[in-house]
Amino acid sequence: MQALNIAPCSLPPECEALRAEVRAFLAEAMADYPGAKRVRNWTGADPAFSRKLGERGWIGMTWPRRYGGRERSALERYVVMEELLSAGAPVAAHWIAERQSALLLMRLSPEVLAPRIVPAIARGECFFCIGMSEPDSGSDLASIRTRAVRTDAGWVINGRKVWTSGAHRSHYMICLVRTGTSGEQRHAGMSQLLVDMKTPGLTVRPIVNQLGEHDFNEVTFDDVLVPHDCLIGAEGDGWNQVGAELAFERSGPERYLSSSQLLLEMLDAADPANPRDAVALGRVVASYATLRQMSMGVSGMLARGENPAQAASLVKDQGALVEQAMPDIAHDLFGGRAAPDSPLAHAMAYTALAVPSFSLRGGTREILRGIIAKGLGLR
Numbered sequence: 022m023q024a025l026n027i028a029p030c031s032l033p034p035e036c037e038a039l040r041a042e043v044r045a046f047l048a049e050a051m052a053d054y055p056g057a058k059r060v061r062n063w064t065g066a067d068p069a070f071s072r073k074l075g076e077r078g079w080i081g082m083t084w085p086r087r088y089g090g091r092e093r094s095a096l097e098r099y100v101v102m103e104e105l106l107s108a109g110a111p112v113a114a115h116w117i118a119e120r121q122s123a124l125l126l127m128r129l130s131p132e133v134l135a136p137r138i139v140p141a142i143a144r145g146e147c148f149f150c151i152g153m154s155e156p157d158s159g160s161d162l163a164s165i166r167t168r169a170v171r172t173d174a175g176w177v178i179n180g181r182k183v184w185t186s187g188a189h190r191s192h193y194m195i196c197l198v199r200t201g202t203s204g205e206q207r208h209a210g211m212s213q214l215l216v217d218m219k220t221p222g223l224t225v226r227p228i229v230n231q232l233g234e235h236d237f238n239e240v241t242f243d244d245v246l247v248p249h250d251c252l253i254g255a256e257g258d259g260w261n262q263v264g265a266e267l268a269f270e271r272s273g274p275e276r277y278l279s280s281s282q283l284l285l286e287m288l289d290a291a292d293p294a295n296p297r298d299a300v301a302l303g304r305v306v307a308s309y310a311t312l313r314q315m316s317m318g319v320s321g322m323l324a325r326g327e328n329p330a331q332a333a334s335l336v337k338d339q340g341a342l343v344e345q346a347m348p349d350i351a352h353d354l355f356g357g358r359a360a361p362d363s364p365l366a367h368a369m370a371y372t373a374l375a376v377p378s379f380s381l382r383g384g385t386r387e388i389l390r391g392i393i394a395k396g397l398g399l400r
């Protein structure tokens with residue numbers, strides 16, 4: 022069996038100075054932002070807030086200056102993300118574009134698409150969604166059926182995507198399509214296209230989740246025409262490209278900081294003299310501290326240019342486990358104590374309905390464990 026090492030990583034002093042700066046900004050910008058909204062730190066979207074972050078240079082911090090980035094370190098970016106998520110800031114508008122779409126454009130279309138689009142992402146003005154999953158293709162992405170055909174005018178797309186987070190507020194989608202002929206190997210003949218969400222023939226319909234909220238969508242393509250130069254990377258290389266994109270998608274601290282508001286409410290409500298509270302919450306905080314070390318380690322790997330795919334899968338899997346246990350812990354400790362309509366009761370109710378999705382989005386538990394097992398040489 023091989024080892025999966027995530028080297029410990031400590032934050033240099035400039036990171037702590039930056040943390041103080043971000044905290045001061047958030048204290049002012051979010052002074053009136055209620056706990057009921059902070060609990061939505063994955064889905065809260067506010068384009069004006071995204072623009073404010075862009076003005077401060079806190080979107081695309083590590084990117085080259087020619088794309089609107091600030092050429093700061095991965096660990097500095099980590100600190101900013103950690104503070105935003107812990108505060109429950111409304112980052113969902115720009116989150117996907119910053120976390121993965123821009124990276125793909127800079128790597129695979131550095132001269133054509135990236136200069137055109139990435140600076141607007143860095144300004145917090147351009148939002149993306151991910152068009153991978155389809156009605157019968159989630160874990161098994163190689164079975165997608167949405168197809169793009171090359172014509173003289175451009176690529177013509179027909180098909181359907183589902184669970185597309187934020188499609189209704191996005192300017193662009195990076196869409197995984199089948200471009201090869203049938204009869205080929207399943208993993209071959211897939212490509213990624215940049216799709217302007219305003220293109221005729223593209224329709225976004227809401228899918229309401231079990232919280233009763235509209236965050237993801239169904240997106241249908243009826244003869245959607247996309248210019249030739251919107252092909253990202255190489256035709257037919259979509260499978261490999263998506264693998265790299267998913268590694269970015271799984272690599273951030275949002276994979277264990279999605280229900281932090283519930284933890285904060287529990288800490289506020291805990292009785293310091295009650296050993297039951299102290300032991301249960303002490304265990305949770307210890308788990309968070311461990312996940313944080315692991316997550317910073319993943320950022321360290323990114324900073325060194327290493328492939329974090331397996332380590333990121335491990336953090337995501339363990340982060341989901343810890344977060345999914347939180348509602349039960351809260352119920353056990355505060356079920357009879359939390360006043361109805363209190364911020365704690367609200368955070369408990371919201372988080373209980375939100376957590377089941379944590380081990381689905383961005384790759385299911387079984388799929389991640391398959392990746393980890395492969396990395397360990399077990400399969």
Ligand SMILES: Cc1cc2nc3c(=O)[nH]c(=O)nc-3n(C[C@H](O)[C@H](O)[C@H](O)COP(=O)(O)OP(=O)(O)OC[C@H]3O[C@@H](n4cnc5c(N)ncnc54)[C@H](O)[C@@H]3O)c2cc1C
Pocket residue numbers: 150151152153154155156157158159160161183184185186187237378379381382383384385386387388
């Ligand atoms: C909140 C949320 C947001 C999302 N946002 C997006 C988005 O923006 N864009 C997008 O493209 N998709 C998005 N998704 C979809 C998500 O990526 C898929 O739900 C996920 O990949 C699983 O696919 P599926 O739902 O089709 O389930 P399936 O793949 O059908 O899986 C069903 C069950 O079978 C298990 N399973 C499947 N294959 C295997 C296997 N080989 N071995 C063992 N077990 C297996 C799975 O682990 C799971 O438990 C989102 C999902 C959620 C919940």
